[in-house]
Amino acid sequence: xxxxxxxxxxxxxxxxxxxxYFVFYLLLGIVLLFLNNNLSNAVITLMNVxxxxxxxxxxxxxxxxxYSSKEFTELLLxxxxxxxxxxxxxxxxxxxxxxxxxVLGLGIPFxxxxxxxxxxxxxxxxxxxxxxxxxxxxxxLAFNIALSNENKIKGFSYAILLWLxxxxxxxxxxxxxxxxxxxxxLDKFSLIATMFNPIDLSRILxxxxxxxxxxxxxxxxxxxxxxxxxxxFFIAMTMLFLWVVLPVARMLYVAKRKDF
Amino acid sequence: MKLFFSILLLIFSFQNYANTxxxxxxxxxxxxxxxxxxxxxxxxxxxxxxxxxxxxxTIIDKSITIIGEENPIIDGEMKGTIFSIQATxxxxxxxxxxxVGKSYLEEFAAILIVNSQDFQIKNNLMEQVYYGVLIxxxxxxxxxxxxxxxxxxxxxxxxxxxxxxxxENMTISNNHITKMRDGIYFEFVNNSTVFKNTSxxxxxxxxxxxxxxNDEYLDNIFETNGAGVAVMFSKHIKMYRNLFKKNWGTAxxxxxxxxxxxxxxxxxxxxxxxxxxxxxxxxRILFTENIFLNNGYAIKVLGACYGNTFSKNNFLSNxxxxxxxxHINQNVFDQNYWSSYTGYDxxxxxxxxxxxxxxxxxxxxxxxxxxxIILMRSLFIDIIDFSEKVSPIxxxxxxxxxxxxxxxxxx
Amino acid sequence: MVSFQNLDKxxxxxxxxxxxxxxxxTGGIIAVLGPNGSGKTTLIKSLLGMVLPNKGSIQIxxxxxxxxxxxxxxxxxxxxxxxxxxxxxxxELFTMxxxxxxKPTIDKELIALFKLQPFLKEKLSTLSGGTKQKVNLVLTxxxxxxxVILDEPTSGLDPISMIRLKELxxxxxxxxxxxxxxxxxxxxxxxxxxxIIFLLEGKIYFxxxxxxxxxxxxxxxxxxxxxTILSENHA
Numbered sequence: 093x094x095x096x097x098x099x100x101x102x103x104x105x106x107x108x109x110x111x112x113y114f115v116f117y118l119l120l121g122i123v124l125l126f127l128n129n130n131l132s133n134a135v136i137t138l139m140n141v142x143x144x145x146x147x148x149x150x151x152x153x154x155x156x157x158x159y160s161s162k163e164f165t166e167l168l169l170x171x172x173x174x175x176x177x178x179x180x181x182x183x184x185x186x187x188x189x190x191x192x193x194x195v196l197g198l199g200i201p202f203x204x205x206x207x208x209x210x211x212x213x214x215x216x217x218x219x220x221x222x223x224x225x226x227x228x229x230x231x232x233l234a235f236n237i238a239l240s241n242e243n244k245i246k247g248f249s250y251a252i253l254l255w256l257x258x259x260x261x262x263x264x265x266x267x268x269x270x271x272x273x274x275x276x277x278l279d280k281f282s283l284i285a286t287m288f289n290p291i292d293l294s295r296i297l298x299x300x301x302x303x304x305x306x307x308x309x310x311x312x313x314x315x316x317x318x319x320x321x322x323x324x325f326f327i328a329m330t331m332l333f334l335w336v337v338l339p340v341a342r343m344l345y346v347a348k349r350k351d352f
Numbered sequence: 353m354k355l356f357f358s359i360l361l362l363i364f365s366f367q368n369y370a371n372t373x374x375x376x377x378x379x380x381x382x383x384x385x386x387x388x389x390x391x392x393x394x395x396x397x398x399x400x401x402x403x404x405x406x407x408x409x410t411i412i413d414k415s416i417t418i419i420g421e422e423n424p425i426i427d428g429e430m431k432g433t434i435f436s437i438q439a440t441x442x443x444x445x446x447x448x449x450x451x452v453g454k455s456y457l458e459e460f461a462a463i464l465i466v467n468s469q470d471f472q473i474k475n476n477l478m479e480q481v482y483y484g485v486l487i488x489x490x491x492x493x494x495x496x497x498x499x500x501x502x503x504x505x506x507x508x509x510x511x512x513x514x515x516x517x518x519x520e521n522m523t524i525s526n527n528h529i530t531k532m533r534d535g536i537y538f539e540f541v542n543n544s545t546v547f548k549n550t551s552x553x554x555x556x557x558x559x560x561x562x563x564x565x566n567d568e569y570l571d572n573i574f575e576t577n578g579a580g581v582a583v584m585f586s587k588h589i590k591m592y593r594n595l596f597k598k599n600w601g602t603a604x605x606x607x608x609x610x611x612x613x614x615x616x617x618x619x620x621x622x623x624x625x626x627x628x629x630x631x632x633x634x635x636r637i638l639f640t641e642n643i644f645l646n647n648g649y650a651i652k653v654l655g656a657c658y659g660n661t662f663s664k665n666n667f668l669s670n671x672x673x674x675x676x677x678x679h680i681n682q683n684v685f686d687q688n689y690w691s692s693y694t695g696y697d698x699x700x701x702x703x704x705x706x707x708x709x710x711x712x713x714x715x716x717x718x719x720x721x722x723x724x725i726i727l728m729r730s731l732f733i734d735i736i737d738f739s740e741k742v743s744p745i746x747x748x749x750x751x752x753x754x755x756x757x758x759x760x761x762x763x
Numbered sequence: 764m765v766s767f768q769n770l771d772k773x774x775x776x777x778x779x780x781x782x783x784x785x786x787x788x789t790g791g792i793i794a795v796l797g798p799n800g801s802g803k804t805t806l807i808k809s810l811l812g813m814v815l816p817n818k819g820s821i822q823i824x825x826x827x828x829x830x831x832x833x834x835x836x837x838x839x840x841x842x843x844x845x846x847x848x849x850x851x852x853x854x855e856l857f858t859m860x861x862x863x864x865x866k867p868t869i870d871k872e873l874i875a876l877f878k879l880q881p882f883l884k885e886k887l888s889t890l891s892g893g894t895k896q897k898v899n900l901v902l903t904x905x906x907x908x909x910x911v912i913l914d915e916p917t918s919g920l921d922p923i924s925m926i927r928l929k930e931l932x933x934x935x936x937x938x939x940x941x942x943x944x945x946x947x948x949x950x951x952x953x954x955x956x957x958x959i960i961f962l963l964e965g966k967i968y969f970x971x972x973x974x975x976x977x978x979x980x981x982x983x984x985x986x987x988x989x990x991t992i993l994s995e996n997h998a
Contacts, residue, residue, distance in 0.1 A: 095862060095863055096863075099848075099859050099863075103848045103850050103851065106850040107850055133669075136729075139729065140729065140731075144731055161848060163842075163847070164847060164848045166813065166842060167842060167847065167860075168863075169811070169812070169813045170811050170813065170835065170838070170840040170842065171835060171860070171863055171864060172832055172833055172834075172835035172836040172864060173832060173835075173863060174832050175832070259731055260731050260732050260735070261732075263727050263730045263731070263732035263733070264732050266727065267717070267724060267727060267732065267733075267736075270721045270723055270724045271717070271720070271721055271724075274720055274721040278721065278723040279723050281723075282723040282724075282726045283726070286726055292726075292727075292730065295728075295729060295730060296726065299728065299729065304648065304671060304728070306600045306601055306602050306604075306626045306648065307626055307648035307649070307671060307725065307728070308725050308726065308728065311722040311723060311725055315602075315723070315725075315726075316602040316603075319602065320601075320602045349815065350815075351774070351808070351813065351814040351815060352808065352813040352814065
């Protein structure tokens with residue numbers, strides 16, 4: 093698997109898109125820091141970027157990579173290599189190279205700016221961790237979509253729909269439910285509903301790191317326990333981890349049973 | 353003329369009788385209790401440097417001055433109240449009082465003052481106290497330049513720094529109070545002034561006052577207190593130039609106003625509080641030229657608030673500038689500077705040409721369904737906030753600042 | 764020895780292999796023929812484990828290959844469509860596949876044989892179809908495995924390369940290898956194949972030599988023989 097990972101990564105590291113992605117983050121970091129001059133505002137803006145763009149890029153890039161490397165995959169399938177190694181290797185290759193673009197692209201301007209002397213380093217660190225998690229999650233979801241759809245157009249459509257659903261529509265439905273059932277206790281429901289959307293989950297995880305968490309804790313005992321203690325952090329991290337593991341597991345399951 | 357001289361003579365002779373009793377370990381008088389026993393009206397007790405393990409010292413009807421030289425330590429050995437005083441015209445200065453015992457039945461204090469008038473408590477250091485200065489049914493007192501601290505951990509097992517009940521004409525100034533239950537506590541205290549105090553890291557409120565009218569709070573600092581500052585059931589309060597800072601917590605606010613009428617809040621700074629001001633049942637209050645910086649909510653207006661005026665304030669980088677319950681607006685928002693204002697000023701008169709709506713749809717929704725706050729900073733919320741801004745449906749239509757300032761207000 | 768027993772494969776409603784049973788003995792060149800959609804590629808991909816049959820089993824040297832992968836160490840496969848990662852150059856591709864398989868290779872001889880030296884530094888995305896096919900051939904033959912599977916090996920090749928390929932195949936045969944070929948070029952089959960397997964509607968219609976097929980169809984010409992089978996079955 094490591095060999096496949098190595099070659100996928102090598103392949104991607106020479107792809108134009110990795111650089112586009114990297115340069116995009118580099119520019120974003122520079123603009124945010126050097127034109128804004130306010131680190132904590134920069135972190136908030138970055139949060140919006142990370143929870144929206146990282147999933148979008150992860151999905152699109154994942155689907156794109158899968159389709160464009162289809163023949164290569166078939167070449168590999170005829171080689172004496174385990175199927176799971178091929179897909180896991182390719183998946184990790186994409187996810188790691190996207191994560192690197194993210195971490196380096198944002199990291200370099202922040203380091204140049206003098207991040208290590210700032211108290212905000214932990215906020216920034218949690219932003220990047222969440223971004224890496226989201227990359228792994230959405231690349232895995234993208235591979236799932238692509239594996240289940242031979243038709244590229246269909247695959248891309250589903251990928252964009254998935255993103256749209258998780259980034260916007262889910263929260264809309266969530267809010268409608270909250271409004272509709274406002275006479276009932278909703279604290280547990282809303283925490284659980286958050287867990288089922290990796291974008292919401294990441295948003296919460298980043299908010300937990302910011303002072304703003306106290307604002308959320310105001311709502312009641314359950315929220316207070318979740319947002320006021322490290323419990324929330326551990327639950328959210330565990331769920332994010334599951335959000336990586338489960339799609340990867342499904343990807344391997346489907347890949348094992350698929351004809352090429 | 354003869355009468356005048358005889359009166360003058362009388363005063364001088366009294367002056368001669370006013371003795372200084374010196375207390376030290378090797379002196380004739382080696383305990384404070386003994387000194388007080390010996391003292392008569394007008395005497396000064398000078399306590400030399402040293403440690404005095406005394407508690408339960410009482411001063412009844414003696415107008416005396418107690419002065420500590422180089423901060424002598426009065427150690428109560430955790431056994432109870434150190435000084436209990438019922439007198440007029442006395443003062444206690446320069447003492448270092450430690451180890452007041454804790455009790456669930458009695459309110460042990462470093463200095464307990466009951467039914468007294470015309471007194472001064474100055475320049476004392478009080479550590480490991482249960483209550484610091486506890487004053488009941490007294491008037492014309494000055495409490496200044498004291499440092500009071502403890503290590504309060506639970507509300508039920510801790511007391512207040514300066515606790516005043518049923519008193520008037522008190523001046524509380526330049527005190528530094530930390531790690532108590534409430535820093536300063538007022539109940540039924542009228543015509544009093546609280547200024548230049550610092551109340552920090554207290555378990556509950558930095559300042560807690562109820563049923564107290566015609567008081568002034570000036571230039572105080574209230575920082576990182578468990579629940580912030582609470583001002584309740586009072587009239588004609590003036591709060592000027594105070595700093596309410598870092599009252600961050602799941603149940604804290606900079607300033608809680610409950611059932612307050614005819615008050616003035618001017619030139620205060622609310623910085624990094626979960627809720628800057630939580631107003632509940634407040635009427636005819638003037639909020640002007642205050643700064644609200646980086647709060648969760650700058651102002652939360654709950655039910656039954658009428659005739660309040662919010663003008664010329666600076667609202668800077670708050671998550672929510674205003675939360676409002678209800679559909680009707682009976683308060684005035686005018687000429688404030690809102691950092692989240694995105695309008696324009698074509699005629700360059702410094703006033704935005706489009707009114708500002710301080711209540712976002714999201715903050716309205718949170719008021720109805722508090723759990724919805726879990727969606728904070730979600731893209732969907734940004735979208736609906738934007739559409740509400742363009743065409744308001746849910747938020748009160750008349751809740752606007754028609755003259756939003758384009759630049760920060762200076763004074 | 765390779766054997767297929769009662770192989771069934773459906774793609775959706777489309778039955779591709781229908782109870783196919785076949786035994787191929789070790790050694791020799793076997794051509795797998797049949798009309799489009801008769802299941803040639805599916806059969807080959809089943810053998811490679813790329814397509815998973817719905818029913819039946821496949822054995823290589825009496826080992827069932829289901830869910831196995833090590834056996835592919837002994838198979839060289841030339842896929843029908845040769846598309847490689849465009850970011851790599853030819854040399855990197857060879858290095859990578861060698862690295863993946865970790866076996867001794869004869870790539871240098873093959874590169875010389877197909878005159879690929881000038882292209883070694885070229886990106887795969889810039890190569891012409893024929894050159895790609897040569898690269899593909901080098902990749903296939905360089906490991907010297909006992910079972911060689913060639914899916915349409917002749918596509919895009921110029922006449923000289925075609926001759927070299929034929930020579931190469933004959934040469935590999937003399938090493939005692941089993942070589943499975945699918946192709947549409949009947950001349951090529953007639954020239955090189957020791958045995959023909961004719962697939963029709965997911966079953967083996969005929970297995971035997973070229974002359975046996977001619978005899979069976981009463982045709983002198985091999986191409987006509989094939990045409991006869993097809994017209995008889997579709998009339």
